[in-house]
Amino acid sequence: MLMTDLPKTLFEKIWDTHHVAQTAGGAHLIAIDRVFLHERTGASALKSLAASGRAVRDPARVFAVMDHIVDTRIGRGDDTLMPGGSAFITETRAATQAAGITLFDVNDPDQGITHVISPELGIVLPGATLVAPDSHTCTQGALGAFAWGIGSSEAEHAMATGVLRLDRPQTMRITVTGRLAPGVTPKDLALHLLAEHGAGGGAGHVVEFAGDAIAALDIEGRMTLCNMATEFSAMTAIIAPDEKTYAYLAGRRYAPANFDTPYWASLATDDGATFDREILIDGSSVAPMVSWGTSPEHSIAVTGSVPKGPERAHSYIGLEPGNAVAGIPIDAAFIGSCTNARLSDLRRAADLLRGRRVAPSIRKALVVPGSSAVKRAAEAEGLDRIFTEAGFEWRASGCSLCFFAGGESFPEGSRTISSTNRNFEGRQGPGIRTHIASPETVAASAIAGVIADPRELAR
Amino acid sequence: MTPFTNISSIAVPLLRDNVDTDAIIPSREMKSTGRTGLAEGLFAPWRYTDVATRVPDPGFPLNRPEAHGAQLLLGGANFGCGSSREHAVWALAEYGMRCIIAESFAPIFRANCIRNGILPITLDRAVVDGLAWQMVDVDLTTQTVNADGQTAPFAIEEEPRQMLLEALDAISLTLKSLPEIDAWTAADRSRRPWIYAGKAA
Numbered sequence: 001m002l003m004t005d006l007p008k009t010l011f012e013k014i015w016d017t018h019h020v021a022q023t024a025g026g027a028h029l030i031a032i033d034r035v036f037l038h039e040r041t042g043a044s045a046l047k048s049l050a051a052s053g054r055a056v057r058d059p060a061r062v063f064a065v066m067d068h069i070v071d072t073r074i075g076r077g078d079d080t081l082m083p084g085g086s087a088f089i090t091e092t093r094a095a096t097q098a099a100g101i102t103l104f105d106v107n108d109p110d111q112g113i114t115h116v117i118s119p120e121l122g123i124v125l126p127g128a129t130l131v132a133p134d135s136h137t138c139t140q141g142a143l144g145a146f147a148w149g150i151g152s153s154e155a156e157h158a159m160a161t162g163v164l165r166l167d168r169p170q171t172m173r174i175t176v177t178g179r180l181a182p183g184v185t186p187k188d189l190a191l192h193l194l195a196e197h198g199a200g201g202g203a204g205h206v207v208e209f210a211g212d213a214i215a216a217l218d219i220e221g222r223m224t225l226c227n228m229a230t231e232f233s234a235m236t237a238i239i240a241p242d243e244k245t246y247a248y249l250a251g252r253r254y255a256p257a258n259f260d261t262p263y264w265a266s267l268a269t270d271d272g273a274t275f276d277r278e279i280l281i282d283g284s285s286v287a288p289m290v291s292w293g294t295s296p297e298h299s300i301a302v303t304g305s306v307p308k309g310p311e312r313a314h315s316y317i318g319l320e321p322g323n324a325v326a327g328i329p330i331d332a333a334f335i336g337s338c339t340n341a342r343l344s345d346l347r348r349a350a351d352l353l354r355g356r357r358v359a360p361s362i363r364k365a366l367v368v369p370g371s372s373a374v375k376r377a378a379e380a381e382g383l384d385r386i387f388t389e390a391g392f393e394w395r396a397s398g399c400s401l402c403f404f405a406g407g408e409s410f411p412e413g414s415r416t417i418s419s420t421n422r423n424f425e426g427r428q429g430p431g432i433r434t435h436i437a438s439p440e441t442v443a444a445s446a447i448a449g450v451i452a453d454p455r456e457l458a459r
Numbered sequence: 460m461t462p463f464t465n466i467s468s469i470a471v472p473l474l475r476d477n478v479d480t481d482a483i484i485p486s487r488e489m490k491s492t493g494r495t496g497l498a499e500g501l502f503a504p505w506r507y508t509d510v511a512t513r514v515p516d517p518g519f520p521l522n523r524p525e526a527h528g529a530q531l532l533l534g535g536a537n538f539g540c541g542s543s544r545e546h547a548v549w550a551l552a553e554y555g556m557r558c559i560i561a562e563s564f565a566p567i568f569r570a571n572c573i574r575n576g577i578l579p580i581t582l583d584r585a586v587v588d589g590l591a592w593q594m595v596d597v598d599l600t601t602q603t604v605n606a607d608g609q610t611a612p613f614a615i616e617e618e619p620r621q622m623l624l625e626a627l628d629a630i631s632l633t634l635k636s637l638p639e640i641d642a643w644t645a646a647d648r649s650r651r652p653w654i655y656a657g658k659a660a
Contacts, residue, residue, distance in 0.1 A: 025622075041543070151543055161637075165632075
């Protein structure tokens with residue numbers, strides 16, 4: 001058998017296709033098809049590139065967006081609630097113009113969170129390589145791309161040279177059998193994985209999600225799952241493209257007019273291909289999950305109780321081992337982020353909120369659509385009214401309170417339930433205690449005023 | 460960037476698992492698009508009892524007198540997880556850190572270290588724990604960590620080793636391969652024209 005005939009994984013096929021050369025040190029030059037920048041880390045990369053006297057090699061394949069610190073209040077301009085934040089916006093605008101890069105500016109109709117708009121616009125494609133100086137770039141592996149987060153220096157490298165120098169990562173397959181039960185979402189599956197295998201469980205591997213439960217997910221659900229691969233410390237995640245992928249991409253602005261579907265279909269992992277590690281999960285065993293501590297691995301079924309974890313985590317979050325998770329009082333609720341702010345997320349949350357109100361004890365409740373297009377589509381369906389009538393504030397698109405940048409936060413001392421990806425100490429503001437969960441669990445908990453099982457409400 | 464051959468430093472322990480880059484440099488401490496002025500914000504929520512007035516917390520390891528001038532930090536598992544912000548590494552470098560020894564690293568943080576002249580070393584947790592507050596010699600040429608008469612070898616891939624030893628600029632190095640990159644791109648344009656098609660009319 002020829003080397004090229006050996007069974008290969010999806011990742012290996014993309015790697016081999018993009019392999020330009022091997023370096024003297026044994027690393028590999030891997031061609032980069034797309035670079036995506038945002039104002040928080042992108043201006044830094046572009047400024048450094050310009051200062052070195054180098055140019056962006058192929059500006060047509062580099063994109064930028066304002067998402068991280070833009071104001072999300074309706075009617076926004078360049079001013080930010082973060083002190084000094086407008087400099088990031090104006091400098092990114094100037095740097096992208098000088099470099100000839102396509103920018104989705106603050107009030108561009110295509111503006112939105114990087115990992116929401118890149119698929120939405122068909123910028124990420126199956127079999128492509130895409131990098132961004134943002135850890136959640138792994139989200140885009142849901143479209144069958146090899147997409148991963150990098151630092152600003154690496155973004156500069158990719159723009160200047162069209163390649164990155166990589167050591168070959170190890171591979172892992174996570175096979176999810178059966179089906180997720182009703183009321184259980186890809187977010188719950190991700191938190192289940194983290195609780196079972198730890199926040200370091202992915203350890204730099206490229207993770208392929210496979211199995212019947214993954215094939216059954218829609219593209220937006222696959223994005224939610226892949227999004228959390230960085231919380232698993234994986235290099236990235238990837239899912240084989242299929243008919244759902246092609247249907248999702250059809251007609252998207254930057255997607256090709258004619259799809260090379262035979263080529264994309266040929267990328268699927270071959271029978272007999274081997275991975276460095278394999279994990280098997282029974283999809284039907286997954287319950288709605290909520291984080292209880294200060295790492296996404298500190299997650300537990302909403303029907304469970306707080307296990308014993310690091311003392312620091314217990315003292316920060318203010319919960320003791322044995323405390324029941326359901327019934328923990330909350331002060332604030334947030335639906336947003338590259339994890340869970342796509343149209344399907346907002347629809348499912350709105351289904352639970354329709355005709356209901358958040359509990360009087362909730363001091364702040366926000367919904368921040370993942371993109372300006374999601375915002376318009378949601379408004380066309382009347383979802384914005386459902387949210388506002390329920391007591392949520394309806395915002396313009398951006399990363400918003402997924403993290404605290406020094407401007408807006410939650411009321412002092414708040415315990416929040418959040419559809420985001422990180423529950424680190426101080427992530428949403430100094431002293432703010434974050435519980436991450438699915439949009440359904442956020443909605444159900446906001447109504448109850450305590451952490452609640454969304455399946456109870458849906459019945 | 461300064462070449463990394465060897466350092467001799469007290470090892471400051473921060474032996475928690477999952478130390479994230481939000482803790483290393485909180486978003487609110489990233490005040491400009493530049494790469495400097497970050498050391499003061501390093502570990503701000505842990506290092507200061509009051510972040511606004513910068514009152515040091517005497518209990519935080521970096522604030523102890525013996526940590527003064529330290530170039531070596533010890534960490535637990537999954538050190539540097541979370542956000543890809545290179546500011547975490549810029550802040551550590553500006554503070555004076557040259558090496559981090561941990562049980563394991565998050566991949567983006569580790570790559571950022573190598574691009575900025577900081578040597579990330581992975582060792583068994585028991586070995587890392589034993590280095591706390593010791594005077595430690597780290598030698599990249601021999602790939603050893605030496606303390607108190609004990610020597611622990613460490614592994615690192617050849618490419619990052621060379622990058623650190625010679626303080627190489629990765630972009631300059633890669634640009635030497637431009638003919639190969641150009642040839643690959645030309646061939647790829649006919650193989651996958653749809654990658655280069657751009658916006659639909």
